[in-house]
Amino acid sequence: MTSEDIATALEKDLLRGAFPPGSTLPQGALATRFGVSRIPVRDALAQLARAGLVDVTPNRRARVVQMSRADVVEAYDLRLLLECDLLARAIPVMTQDDLHHIDYALARSNLEARNANWSEGDALFHSALYAPARRPRHLSIIETLRCVCRLQIAAYDTLPANTDLWLADHAHLRDLCHHGDATKAVACLRSHLEGAREVLLDTLSTKKTG
């Protein structure tokens, strides 16, 4: 059980919504849970902090990140900027192989959605869309942003009502990639992300009042 294993296990739990945003993650508790000392737990928490899932402040307990409305607005603005740009770069250079990967990822995302595991499939599909651009750092920033958004969504369990709509968006995006229509694909992606942002913002509002 290396520190990497601990980090991935914790990330899985976090993205499953096992810990509510704002809750604390004491090193000792995690250490006993994983049967190790606190040192590798510290490393794992540092990795999660790097991924943006956890807030770490010296001498204070690590906390699951909690996003304000402004944070959500900003995160989705960044996603719009970065994901649309990357998709526009990817589409013109997509090979037949890339398109097959996208088809496969689409099928997987449909499958995972039925399996109450929407986020996993969603991440897979979007990665497949952007991969042809071969921009590792660009992609990594996008995935960090999606990860933190996903954590909030998982925590409040927003999904069920919207997955069908979003799966339709995915299918549409897939078609536009096959046609090489970057302009329309970017527009579709934009509305896809804007819709997701609205849903998350609405959820945050209701949860705050209720």
Add this chain to the structure above:
Amino acid sequence: MTSEDIATALEKDLLRGAFPPGSTLPQGALATRFGVSRIPVRDALAQLARAGLVDVTPNRRARVVQMSRADVVEAYDLRLLLECDLLARAIPVMTQDDLHHIDYALARSNLEARNANWSEGDALFHSALYAPARRPRHLSIIETLRCVCRLQIAAYDTLPANTDLWLADHAHLRDLCHHGDATKAVACLRSHLEGAREVLLDTLSTKKTG
């Protein structure tokens, strides 16, 4: 001497070009240098990895990041996208106070440039430009990117020939902010960054052959 202090001291050294890209940073050596054990050094290296200045791989020594040409191209594409967008958001909401801060930062950058400390002043000026937008995550990504670019520039000591040109760009940007001309300011910033990228790419070429 806390782990944060070690991180900032190391960052300072890195951005001064004290360690060439690709060189190793053994925990033990750093520990004895700072008079602490390896534990806080590990933490500091993790922080630097988070800032993108150091590559950390399990069981291997930490290394100063070394960017390929493709990495530089991608990093500056991201900076163009993110910095232009943020400047466009900042200019319409700049207050008189913000403009004064920009003037001050411009003076500082002129001063630091003469003091062989161009990078420091450059960072200050750009931060002042973007601060009015109040987008902490956006700004943080930009600063991470500038940091890694700055490390490469510092390592190869590219600056002296170009600082006058870049200071003129800064003055021009300052004026356009005062006039509230976002379009022209973004165009100016774009060429500013594209110019810097060219210089860095040229330097990498000559260093590789020579």
Add this chain to the structure above:
DNA sequence: TTGTGTATAAGTGTATACATTTTTAGAATG
């Protein structure tokens, strides 16, 4: 010379122990 294998050295990862800091719970006060 160039490459391969191996022993040694160097370096990393983590458990344990303890000092320091933060958090918590309860008592005292208004």
Add this chain to the structure above:
DNA sequence: CATTCTAAAAATGTATACACTTATACACAA
């Protein structure tokens, strides 16, 4: 009842020690 203060409990930061992995250097063979 709410607030402030204080002492105990909990949690963190780091030094030391040791097992394990990686890097280095040297001998040897092609």
